[in-house]
Amino acid sequence: MPPHNIAVLVHLVGFLLGAALYATLFGVVTRPAFHGRSAPTALRTDRLPLMTAILGLTWNVSGLAVYAIRDFTESEPPSLLIAVAYLALGYLPAVVVHSVLRSETMAQTRRAAAAFIWIAYTVSTLGGMALLWSAIHDKVAPSAGALQTLTWSYAVLTVPILILTRKRTGAPRTWSIVALAVFAVSALHLSHHEGTREPLIVELLGHHASIPLIFAILYQDFRFALADVFLKRAIAVFALVGVTSALYIGVEIPLLSKHDFRTDAVAVGVSVIMWAGVAILYHTLQRAAVWIVDRLVLRRVDYAALFDDIAAEVRSAEQPDAVLGIVSVALRLPLAADRVTWRVAGEHSSSQDTIPIPTTEAPRFELVVGPLAGGRRLLSGDIEMLHAV
Numbered sequence: 001m002p003p004h005n006i007a008v009l010v011h012l013v014g015f016l017l018g019a020a021l022y023a024t025l026f027g028v029v030t031r032p033a034f035h036g037r038s039a040p041t042a043l044r045t046d047r048l049p050l051m052t053a054i055l056g057l058t059w060n061v062s063g064l065a066v067y068a069i070r071d072f073t074e075s076e077p078p079s080l081l082i083a084v085a086y087l088a089l090g091y092l093p094a095v096v097v098h099s100v101l102r103s104e105t106m107a108q109t110r111r112a113a114a115a116f117i118w119i120a121y122t123v124s125t126l127g128g129m130a131l132l133w134s135a136i137h138d139k140v141a142p143s144a145g146a147l148q149t150l151t152w153s154y155a156v157l158t159v160p161i162l163i164l165t166r167k168r169t170g171a172p173r174t175w176s177i178v179a180l181a182v183f184a185v186s187a188l189h190l191s192h193h194e195g196t197r198e199p200l201i202v203e204l205l206g207h208h209a210s211i212p213l214i215f216a217i218l219y220q221d222f223r224f225a226l227a228d229v230f231l232k233r234a235i236a237v238f239a240l241v242g243v244t245s246a247l248y249i250g251v252e253i254p255l256l257s258k259h260d261f262r263t264d265a266v267a268v269g270v271s272v273i274m275w276a277g278v279a280i281l282y283h284t285l286q287r288a289a290v291w292i293v294d295r296l297v298l299r300r301v302d303y304a305a306l307f308d309d310i311a312a313e314v315r316s317a318e319q320p321d322a323v324l325g326i327v328s329v330a331l332r333l334p335l336a337a338d339r340v341t342w343r344v345a346g347e348h349s350s351s352q353d354t355i356p357i358p359t360t361e362a363p364r365f366e367l368v369v370g371p372l373a374g375g376r377r378l379l380s381g382d383i384e385m386l387h388a389v
Contacts, residue, residue, distance in 0.1 A: 015063040017241050018211050022056035024233045025214065029053060052095050056210050058088035083135035086142040087128035092213050093154050094120040100161060109164050116160055123153045231297065235289035240282055247274055294381065301334045303385050310389060324357075324365060327389060331367070335382060339370035353378050355386045 029050045062085030069077040097120035101113035127150040134143035251274060259267035294300040310330050317323045324342040331340045345356060345364040355367040367386065369378065378386075 012064070012067055013241055013245055014211070015060045015067070017237065018060035018214075019057060019064060020237045020241075021211065021214055021234055022053050022060060024237065025049060025230060026053035026057060028230055028233075048095060048099060052092070052214060055088045055091050055095065056214055059085050059092070059210050062088070079135040079139050079141035080132075082141035083131040083143075086131050086147065089210060090127045090131070090146075090150050091121075091124045092210060093150075094124040096213060097157065097161065101164060112160075113164055116157065116164070120154075120157060123150065123157075127153075232286070232289045232293045235292060236282065236286040239285045239289065240278070243281065243285075244278055247278065300381070303334075303388070306330070306334055306385075307388065320365070324367075328367065331369075331386070331389065334385070335369060335372060335378075337370050337372050341368045341370070342366065343368060355383075 062081060066077045066082060066085070069075065069081075094117075098117050101117050127146045130146035130149070131141065131143050134146065135141040252271065255267055255270055310327060313326045313330070314323050317326055328340045328342050331337070342357075342365055345366045353369040355369065357365045357367065359365070372378070
């Protein structure tokens with residue numbers, strides 16, 4: 001395959017992958033099934049993930065539309081469509097700045113953090129207005145000047161962000177700065193003229209910086225929700241795109257080079273079987289992603305074995321107190337909780353996580369889960385496990 005075609009294929013796959021990831025985030029944030037108590041609290045109440053999903057989805061879907069218009073109509077896409085795509089991309093780093101700085105609680109830095117958040121959104125707004133003006137009045141999109149302004153503005157903003165977050169330690173701060181740096185490189189590359197030929201790795205970084213941005217934003221504020229809800233789906237999507245791309249390059253291209261895809265039965269048959277197999281494979285990939293996150297990232301215990309152990313111990317208990325005591329002790333390690341206790345429902349009000357235990361008649365009980373390791377909250381998988389227990 002010629003290098004130019006490889007670049008086009010990579011961009012299409014990148015935009016498709018980005019669209020799938022942001023669509024997944026949008027579904028996690030807005031899906032009614034996640035609005036109940038089993039949803040991560042931060043994702044239920046925070047609008048920042050929703051803003052991230054809409055902006056990222058707009059950029060990646062618009063990118064796909066641009067390629068579709070060029071390939072299927074053999075005409076240039078509307079300049080306004082291109083401007084809207086870059087406008088969405090230009091707001092994503094402002095969301096990163098907002099995510100990084102809004103957690104500042106120290107009195108001496110809180111006001112400065114709020115000011116830089118306002119500056120970031122102002123820069124993105126001005127850049128977006130310049131992009132739209134250039135597209136509407138000059139019929140030029142994207143505006144190289146607007147993109148260069150965004151690039152250098154956010155490159156400058158990384159300095160005060162480093163200063164304001166200098167006392168933080170750990171990965172979240174590093175992720176945030178890397179995210180801004182990636183966007184700066186991205187916008188600088190995208191501000192080049194279309195005729196400029198860049199190495200493939202630079203092309204990738206330039207057009208698909210929104211993919212690491214989504215992980216940086218989620219990791220900054222929603223680390224446990226990221227692992228529990230989003231990361232499982234993201235890994236499955238990455239694996240599916242990887243398998244599909246490998247099959248296309250390794251099987252489909254050689255096949256179609258020797259057989260006509262419109263009339264040859266071999267080409268049609270192999271293609272249909274291969275893509276149907278990929279669809280069937282997705283369930284396996286999703287289960288593998290769940291196993292990777294649960295066992296390697298969250299280090300959860302084997303729930304099936306946990307259920308069997310609890311059931312075996314409960315068989316020997318004759319009183320409700322004994323059953324509840326067995327369950328409380330057994331759940332402490334799987335939840336990585338300081339303590340798990342039980343009480344009669346309604347005895348006390350508490351801000352701690354409580355799990356009701358349904359009974360046919362009074363008294364009714366509930367489990368009280370104490371602070372979890374790392375300060376995290378109960379995740380959707382934890383809730384499902386507790387209800388199953």
